[in-house]
Structure formats: C-alpha cells, structure tokens
Amino acid sequence: MKKEKTFNTVNTTSSLEDKLIQNAHIDKQSLFNKYNTSQNGLSTDESILRFETYGKNVITSKQKDSKFRRLLSSIVNPFNLILIAIAIITFLTDVIFVKGNPDFLTVIIIFILVTVSSSISFMQSEKSRNAVEELTNLVTNNSNILRDGKWIEIPIENIVPGDIIKLAAGDMIPADIRFLTTKDTFVAQSALTGESHPVEKFSNISSKDIDIITDLDNIGFMGSNILSGSATALVISTGNHTYFGSMAKTLSGDNATKSFERGVSSISRLLISLTLIMVPMVFLINGIIKQDWLQSLMFAISIAVGLTPEMLPVIMTTTLAKGAVSMSKHKVVVKNLGTIQTFGEMDILCTDKTGTLTEDKIVLEKYMNLHGEDDDRVLRHAFLNSYFQTGLKNLIDLAIINRATKKDLKPLTTRYEKIDEIPFDFSRRRMSVVLIDKDNKRQLITKGAVEEMLEISKFVEINGQVLELTDAYKKFAMATYEKYNKEGLRIIAVAQKNEVPKEHIFSVKDESNMVLIGFVGFLDPPKKSASIAINKLRDHGVRTIVLTGDSEGVTAKVCKEIGISIDHIISGNEVDSLSDQDLKEKLKICNIFAKLSPNQKQRIVKLLQEEGHTVGFLGDGINDAPALHQADVGISVDSAVDIAKETADIVLLEKDLVVLEEGVLEGRKTFGNIMKYIKMATSGNFGNMISVIVASIFLPFLPMLPVQLLAQNLLNDFSQVGMAFDNVDKEYIYKPHKWNSKSVLRFTLVMGPLSSIFDILCFSILWWVIGTNTVQMAPLFQAGWFVFGTVSQILVIYVIRTQKLSIIESRPSKILFISTLFVALIAIVIGFTDIGVAIDIDRLPISFILWLSILSLAYMISAELVKKIYLRRYNEWI
Structure with a gap:
C-alpha cells in the first residue's frame, strides 16, 4: 500500500507538463521505480488496483454527457429560444400586466410547441445514440501490453499508468508514454501540433531544451500514431490526465459534421432573416391602421411564432436518427448523425x-528467380525477412509465412538470430532485417517494391552467380516483373547482401549494394x-x-x-x-x-x-x-489499423461494399425529407406573411387572433412530424444533392405568393359570400381562415413532397398520411363545432364546406401546374 500511495502522490501533485518533462529527463530504472513497475510490466493484480484508481483510459468532458444534458441540448436551439422569448413576453402581457382575467392559453400553446419539438428530437436522438453505441462497442482498438512478463492484447481503454506497451507502424499511441526502446520510430502528431511532417522518437534521456512540450523526443502523446518503425514504452498518464485530454476541447472536429452544420446554418439564417424582416412590417402596418399598438404587438409576436420553423430540429434529428438506425442494421457504425446526410451528398x-x-485474402502464388522459374531460395529469404521483422506484419508477410510453413521452412528460424531491422516506411517502400546464423555469418535481407529495390541493388544473381547489375540485366529483371504483373500478380522483389558490419547501428544507408535474387508474387482477387x-x-x-x-x-x-x-x-x-x-x-x-x-x-x-x-x-x-x-466522409472497416478507424466517420463492421450504396441512399432520403420540410415551411410562412399584410391593410379587424395563429401553428406542426418518415421518389435518389439556400429562396418566392392568392380568395369569399364584413363578424371570418389555412397547408404537403403528380404517382408514407389526415379532421371539427369557442372563433356554416373544398382543390391543381412550369424552368423541385 505504501508504494501505491507514493505512486498516487506523484500523479496528483505534479502538473501535467512538469510531469512530462521530469519523466523525459530520468533514466529508465528511475522511471520504473517512480511508477512501481519493472521490465516485466505490471502484475494482473496491480493493474486491477490501478484501473480502479484511474478508471478507463478514455477522454471525457468535465461536464458528463448525461441524459439531462442531452435533453437540454434538444431544447436549446435557435428556434426554441425564439419561442421561449415570445412565451416570456406573452406571459407578461397576457398574465402579469393584463387588465381583467389573465389569459394562459397562448403561453400554454407555446409551451406545448417547445415540449413537442424538444421531446421528439430527444427521443429520436436517444434511439440513434443507443443503436450506434451498441455497434461502436464492437469496434475494438487493442494494444500489446506486458503483464506478468507476458505480452498480451487488451482494449486500449483498460491500459493503466505503469503499463509497458509494444508499438508498431499503424498503431495509435494510446496514452502519454515514455519510450523505452525505439527502432526508426517516426510518429505523426499533427493532431496536437498541426505539423504535417512526422517526428522521430528516441529512447535515450532527453537533454535538449524545448520550446513546447511536444518537442520532447522521448515522449509520445495520446492521439498521435506510429508511422514507421517499432518501439516499447512505459505509460505515464491515461485518459483526461494526458496532454491530449487537457486540450481535447480545443481540437478541431470532424470535416463532415462541419459541412453538414454549414448547410443547416445557411438555411436557418435564411428562415430567421425572413422572420426578422417581415414581422416588424406586420407590426407597423397593423399598428398604424388599427391604432391598437398592444394588440398589433401581440399579433406580430404570434406571426413570429407561426413563422418560426420550430419543427426543423425535430425533422432533422428524426430523419438523421432514422438513417443511423437503418445503417446500424447493416452493421455500419455512424460516428455522428451529420455524416448520414453528407454520405448522400457524396x-x-x-x-x-x-x-x-x-478479398483481403492474399495468397503467395509464385516465388521465382529472375528467369521466372520457381526458386525455394527466394522463398526462404522472403520468409526470414517477414518472420523476424517486429513491425506491422501485413497481409503480404502473413502470406509468405503461411506458404513457408507449408513448405516446412519454420525450423529454419532456429538457426538465425535477429541483430537489427530497418522498418518499412511509405517513402522507401521496403523493409530489412539483419540476421546472424550459427556460423556467425551476418546477412542483410530486404524485400520491397520492385523499382525501389532495383535502385538499391548493385548486383544480381543469375544461375547461381553474382553479377553486376547492368542495364541489360535490369531490363531482363523488369521484363520478368512486368510479365507477371500484367497477369495480375502483385510482385515484390527480394535482395540480400553478406558484407554486413559487425558493430554497427543499422539505418537506411545500409540498404545499398544489394544483390537482387528474385521475386515473390501474390494474388489478391x-x-x-x-x-x-x-x-x-x-x-x-x-x-x-x-x-x-x-x-x-x-x-x-x-x-x-x-x-x-x-x-x-x-x-x-x-x-x-x-x-x-x-x-x-x-x-x-x-x-x-x-x-x-x-x-x-x-x-x-x-x-x-x-x-x-x-x-x-x-x-x-x-x-x-x-x-x-x-x-468529407471517411470510411473504414473494423479490421483496419487503429489510426484508420479513429480517423474515419463511418466504420463497416463487415466488408460488404454493397452497404455503401445503402448508406448513399439513406443519406439522400434523409436530405430529401429535410428539404421537403424546409421548402414547405419557408414557402408557407412567406405566403402567410403576404396574406397577413394584405388583410391588415384592407380589413377593419385582425384576420386571425394571436391565440388562433398559435393553435393553427400547433396543428400544422403535428401534421408535419410524419415528414421524417416519408417515402422519397426513386428519381430523387438517383443523383446527389447539396445544400442550396438560393434554391430554397427561389422556391419560396414562387410557392409563397401562390398560397397568398388563395388566402386572398378565401378572404373574398368570407367577406362577400359568407357575409363576415363587420367587426362583429370577425370571429366567423377568423374561423374560416383558420380552417382553410390549416387544411391548405396540410394538402400542399402532398404537392411539395414529390416532383411527380401527388398521391397518384407518388404515395406518401403511412405515418405522414395518418398525421396529416388526423390534423385536418381536427381543424375541421374546431371550425364547424362549438369547440372553436375556446380560441374565440364562431361556428362556421355548413355551406362553407363547399367553398373550402373548391378552394382547396383549386389550390392543389394550381400548385401542380406551377410545379410543372417550375420543373421545366429550373429542372429541380425538392
């Protein structure tokens, strides 16, 4: 217990940077003593104790992502904030400072709007989160750890301070570490420093002065990755106590998410701009004409509520979550919801x-000399190279080892001992090992890409003789290579040399004056x-x-x-x-x-x-x-190297490429349903604005009271919830679509005035036919526009949702059909029964049903005709 206490004190009393600097400047034995570990690593019992003390090796924000916080984020969005502000103003004017009986109805309706929007958004987000988390647990990143003197593989999250880890090319550095051994170890730490060039790491005590902490050349940082070489290291800090953990909040995010958010932001700005421009106009016109500034203010506030697309967060969250859940059924992990839409945009x-x-099932098909003849000696050298390297054993290495094992070459390894190696990197495209046999013969064996191998070869082995690599022999070797390469074999060259220094630190410079002995060829169907x-x-x-x-x-x-x-x-x-x-x-x-x-x-x-x-x-x-x-969309697979999985936006748990098409289609369906709502909301809202302004100028009363506007808006919102689950035309998903605020504005300027024309026709019928042409008849007039406005807004959904002939050529989903039908019936019941008294409207005469039907049908037909003209002119609809 005393040792553990000392260990804890070190971690809790040292600042992060001081601790890293201290650990960089002490020898290995002092480092082992400081962390109560040894060259054999921690014991299993000790690792359990430390795991209980330090917890999982994961980055967590200071504010836990609890359900309450996620619910709060569902509530706090620009549109809900506008509604909440309006609710506060309404509460003050209708309840606190009102003369007579306080009116809570308007505040209650706004509260319902916010509650419905936030609740649906939260529930859909949670559904998606649960589905993705379940699959994310299947995406494993492991590390090689020394426990009880044996190398074992454990999940990265179970690493604890004091562990000794083994690293190779392709591995993420899972924690802050001090390197114990390195071999041509180059690390990419651009995520921390922004520098694109890799840095080489060493195991010796750091002696140079540094300007920034990431310049320490024997310290590795969580979040960086091994580009080439190999290493062992001791874990200094894990989780939030790492350098990465301390700065995680400032790190740049995901490209695809930013692309999605930029699109949403451009549309949101357009919608809010329309509201901010038009609402003051309504307020001033009504105030000047009616001379009742308080009522005009309340009416303008209600218009603002009606124009606020409070269902946009719901529609977006629901459609994106639906896409993520659908993809999860195909065993595809989508790391963030925005990626779904970007996938469709691809x-x-x-x-x-x-x-x-x-197929990722590489098979060694040929091992041959420069004549193209089978040669066991070439296989033997390739096998020794692959077997003794400690870097990342790729599929080629495994194929060589498997073939050599079948040829019973495994016992050959007992005759050799590895002295050193020069790991693979993507600039040299080759790797080497230095071996010594029982006769003390030293040998450098290299394999790699053919052109790169020819560059370092000075000799060639032909018919058992070592000859100088002349231009003629080089052409001869390339001819053999090209022959089998054209046949579909992946060819790598094998070379060796025996003139190897005895006491020497080997490097890339030693890959010279090689003897080219042959090729190995692989099939990867x-x-x-x-x-x-x-x-x-x-x-x-x-x-x-x-x-x-x-x-x-x-x-x-x-x-x-x-x-x-x-x-x-x-x-x-x-x-x-x-x-x-x-x-x-x-x-x-x-x-x-x-x-x-x-x-x-x-x-x-x-x-x-x-x-x-x-x-x-x-x-x-x-x-x-x-x-x-x-x-914009990074896609990887669960069997990929750590850094590829970490960088990707989407991870395929199964290597079935057909699922990519499924992802594209889901993305396009998602985008289509979002755009349906946006275009419907903007055009409908803009049309309502024009109608209100016209009515305000010519009518001696308000065309609709604030509470009636809010009730209508609530009904329309309920009808549009089904939009997230709507069917999308096959023609729409044939090609990708991008965010385009100009397209939305153009659509709004066409379809908005069209709806206003029929609103004005409705006003005319109510004024001259039904006879609601006095202030006393205002409640009946308001009832007529309430019903028509709600029903027409619902019916136009069917026109806007498809570029085909609505209902006949393109059917909506059952959920959308039920939600719209249900709300339309409610609106009719409110207008034609005494229920409407609750929102201060009179009961409409049955005769208005005929006019409601005629106007609605005419509106639908006109919208279809405008759609055809619009499609011919702009070749787009949604």
Whole structure:
C-alpha cells in the first residue's frame, strides 16, 4: 500500500507538463521505480488496483454527457429560444400586466410547441445514440501490453499508468508514454501540433531544451500514431490526465459534421432573416391602421411564432436518427448523425484497392528467380525477412509465412538470430532485417517494391552467380516483373547482401549494394461485392476513383474485373510532376491512380473537393489516414489499423461494399425529407406573411387572433412530424444533392405568393359570400381562415413532397398520411363545432364546406401546374 500511495502522490501533485518533462529527463530504472513497475510490466493484480484508481483510459468532458444534458441540448436551439422569448413576453402581457382575467392559453400553446419539438428530437436522438453505441462497442482498438512478463492484447481503454506497451507502424499511441526502446520510430502528431511532417522518437534521456512540450523526443502523446518503425514504452498518464485530454476541447472536429452544420446554418439564417424582416412590417402596418399598438404587438409576436420553423430540429434529428438506425442494421457504425446526410451528398468515392476492393485474402502464388522459374531460395529469404521483422506484419508477410510453413521452412528460424531491422516506411517502400546464423555469418535481407529495390541493388544473381547489375540485366529483371504483373500478380522483389558490419547501428544507408535474387508474387482477387457495389454507385451518380499504392499492372487487372475503366492510369511519379491545375484536368478523365504515397492520396482528395465535389474515401491502412481525414466522409472497416478507424466517420463492421450504396441512399432520403420540410415551411410562412399584410391593410379587424395563429401553428406542426418518415421518389435518389439556400429562396418566392392568392380568395369569399364584413363578424371570418389555412397547408404537403403528380404517382408514407389526415379532421371539427369557442372563433356554416373544398382543390391543381412550369424552368423541385 505504501508504494501505491507514493505512486498516487506523484500523479496528483505534479502538473501535467512538469510531469512530462521530469519523466523525459530520468533514466529508465528511475522511471520504473517512480511508477512501481519493472521490465516485466505490471502484475494482473496491480493493474486491477490501478484501473480502479484511474478508471478507463478514455477522454471525457468535465461536464458528463448525461441524459439531462442531452435533453437540454434538444431544447436549446435557435428556434426554441425564439419561442421561449415570445412565451416570456406573452406571459407578461397576457398574465402579469393584463387588465381583467389573465389569459394562459397562448403561453400554454407555446409551451406545448417547445415540449413537442424538444421531446421528439430527444427521443429520436436517444434511439440513434443507443443503436450506434451498441455497434461502436464492437469496434475494438487493442494494444500489446506486458503483464506478468507476458505480452498480451487488451482494449486500449483498460491500459493503466505503469503499463509497458509494444508499438508498431499503424498503431495509435494510446496514452502519454515514455519510450523505452525505439527502432526508426517516426510518429505523426499533427493532431496536437498541426505539423504535417512526422517526428522521430528516441529512447535515450532527453537533454535538449524545448520550446513546447511536444518537442520532447522521448515522449509520445495520446492521439498521435506510429508511422514507421517499432518501439516499447512505459505509460505515464491515461485518459483526461494526458496532454491530449487537457486540450481535447480545443481540437478541431470532424470535416463532415462541419459541412453538414454549414448547410443547416445557411438555411436557418435564411428562415430567421425572413422572420426578422417581415414581422416588424406586420407590426407597423397593423399598428398604424388599427391604432391598437398592444394588440398589433401581440399579433406580430404570434406571426413570429407561426413563422418560426420550430419543427426543423425535430425533422432533422428524426430523419438523421432514422438513417443511423437503418445503417446500424447493416452493421455500419455512424460516428455522428451529420455524416448520414453528407454520405448522400457524396458524388465521388475514392478508394484504396488492397483489402477494400479485393478479398483481403492474399495468397503467395509464385516465388521465382529472375528467369521466372520457381526458386525455394527466394522463398526462404522472403520468409526470414517477414518472420523476424517486429513491425506491422501485413497481409503480404502473413502470406509468405503461411506458404513457408507449408513448405516446412519454420525450423529454419532456429538457426538465425535477429541483430537489427530497418522498418518499412511509405517513402522507401521496403523493409530489412539483419540476421546472424550459427556460423556467425551476418546477412542483410530486404524485400520491397520492385523499382525501389532495383535502385538499391548493385548486383544480381543469375544461375547461381553474382553479377553486376547492368542495364541489360535490369531490363531482363523488369521484363520478368512486368510479365507477371500484367497477369495480375502483385510482385515484390527480394535482395540480400553478406558484407554486413559487425558493430554497427543499422539505418537506411545500409540498404545499398544489394544483390537482387528474385521475386515473390501474390494474388489478391477482387471482392465479389465490389463490382455490384461500384455499378450501383455509378447508377446513383457516384463515380469511383481508385487511389492505391500498388503497381499499375495489378491495379489495372483488378479494376478491369470490377468494371472500372482502365483507359487512363496515372502513377505517383506523374502525379508529382503535375501542377494542381493539370492534375485537376487529369482527374476529369482518369479513374485509377497507382503507386501513390499517403500525401498524394490526400492531395487528390483535396483537389476534387476544390472542384466542388463531395468526396468519400474508403481505406483501411495507415497510408490511408491522411486521405480519410481530408475526405468529407471517411470510411473504414473494423479490421483496419487503429489510426484508420479513429480517423474515419463511418466504420463497416463487415466488408460488404454493397452497404455503401445503402448508406448513399439513406443519406439522400434523409436530405430529401429535410428539404421537403424546409421548402414547405419557408414557402408557407412567406405566403402567410403576404396574406397577413394584405388583410391588415384592407380589413377593419385582425384576420386571425394571436391565440388562433398559435393553435393553427400547433396543428400544422403535428401534421408535419410524419415528414421524417416519408417515402422519397426513386428519381430523387438517383443523383446527389447539396445544400442550396438560393434554391430554397427561389422556391419560396414562387410557392409563397401562390398560397397568398388563395388566402386572398378565401378572404373574398368570407367577406362577400359568407357575409363576415363587420367587426362583429370577425370571429366567423377568423374561423374560416383558420380552417382553410390549416387544411391548405396540410394538402400542399402532398404537392411539395414529390416532383411527380401527388398521391397518384407518388404515395406518401403511412405515418405522414395518418398525421396529416388526423390534423385536418381536427381543424375541421374546431371550425364547424362549438369547440372553436375556446380560441374565440364562431361556428362556421355548413355551406362553407363547399367553398373550402373548391378552394382547396383549386389550390392543389394550381400548385401542380406551377410545379410543372417550375420543373421545366429550373429542372429541380425538392
């Protein structure tokens, strides 16, 4: 207990930066003593005690994301805040400072509006959250930990201070650590520093002065990742006590979420601007003409409520949550709701090849000398290289080891001992091991991409003889490589040399004067679902571009089999030679880019975005991380490296590419239903504004009392709840759609005045036909417009929801049909019975049903005709 107490004191009394600096400047034994651990790691019992003390190794905000906080966030949105402000004003004017009996009805209706909106939004968000959390638990990020002297794999969240961890290329650094051993360990920590270049880490005691804490060269930080090399390290801090945890709130968020939020914000600004412009006009016109400024104020406030699209958060949350839940049924984890809509907006999918378009079941097909003849010696050297490397063993390494095991080469490893290694990185595209056998013979064995291997080779082995690598032999080797590469084999070269220094720290410089001995070739067949998925995406307006680090030959064969045009293929070298503008021109016609570096993938994604495309990227390797981060929608798989899963917006738990089409369709359905509501709300609200202004000028009374406007608004809101579950036309989801506030404004300026024309016709019928042309008859006039306004607003939903002939050619969902029918019946009951007395309207004569039917039918027919003209003019509707 005394040791544990000392350990706790260290962690609780040292400031974060001081602790990191102290740990960087002490030797390894002092570090072990400080953290009460050893070279054998913690014991299981000790790790349990520390886990109880420090909790899970996760970042949590200071304010816990409780259900109450999530409910609060559902209530606090711009539209609800407007309603709450109006409710406060109404409470003061109708209850506190009113002369006579206080009137609570208006305040109650506003309270109902806020409650309904917030409750539905909260419930749908919780439903989506629960579904996604259930799947997110299946996405596992593990680390290799030394416990009781044995290396084991545990979830990252179970790591505790004092643990010793093993890291390799592709691993995320799961906590703040002090490196104990390193081998060409390069770390990407741009998430913390903003620097794009990787930094090399060392295990020695830090002696240099630093300007910022991230300059410590023997300290690793949670949130960064290993680009190349390998290392072991001791965990210093976990969770919120890490450097990442201390600054997590200031880190930039998710690109796709920002894209979605920008679209929503532009529409919200448009809606609020219309309200802020028109409401003062209504107030002034009524005040001047009626000379009752208090009543005019209340009427203007009620108009503001009627114009506030308080159901927009509900519709958005419900539709997005519905999409997320639907995707979860396909075992797809959507990390944030906004990604669903962006997925539907995607018009280009960039994808890596290996493991995404292919089966991810690489098989070693050939091991051959430079003549193309089978050669066990080539397999033997490739096996020793793959077996003894400690970095990230990829599918190629595993395929080599599996084939060598079948050839009974496993006992060969007992004759060798590894002295050193030079890990793989994506600039060299090769890796090496230095071995010594029982006869004390030292040997450097390297394998890697063919062109890069030829660059470091000075000799070649032909028919058992080591000869100088002349231009003729180089052409001979390339001819063998190209022959099998065109046949679809993924080829890597194998080389070795025996002149290896005895006492030496090996580095990339030692990869020189190599003897090229042969090639190993692999088959990685395309996924059965790849061709189907790509064709379906193409049918829905999504172009697929392959960005791969693999060779042109293998890539071309795979792409041809899955239906991607191979007419134009550009290599990484050509990409570097092109300016941004020239590369943009190539991107218009080229669908395959081979032998790319990670930065080249990211550059291509960025240039596509600059051309106005919404770009998705599908990848699972460490070399895909920059492009995943750059893309509007980053997509990865559960078997991907840690950094790829962490960077992605969407994680596929099963590698079925057809689910990508499902995601695109869900996104487009979601966007379609959101836009239906937005266009309906803006055009209807704008039309009501025009009608109110006209009525205010010519009528001796208000066309509708504040409480009546609020009641009508409440009914319309209930009818629109079903919009989130509505069907979307197949024609609409054939192509991607983007946020466009100009389109919304154009639609509003056309459909809004159309509704006003029929409002004015309704006013005329009520004034001259029904005879409500005196102040005493105002309650009957208001009853007529209340019923027509509600019914017409409901009926126009059917016109706006589709570019086809409403109901006949495109049927609404059952939920929308039931919600609209139910509310329309309520409005009619209120207007034609004594129930309307509660909101100060008189009972309408039965004869008005005829006029209501004629006006409603005429409005529907006119709206359909305007829709056809609008479609011909602008070639869009929703």
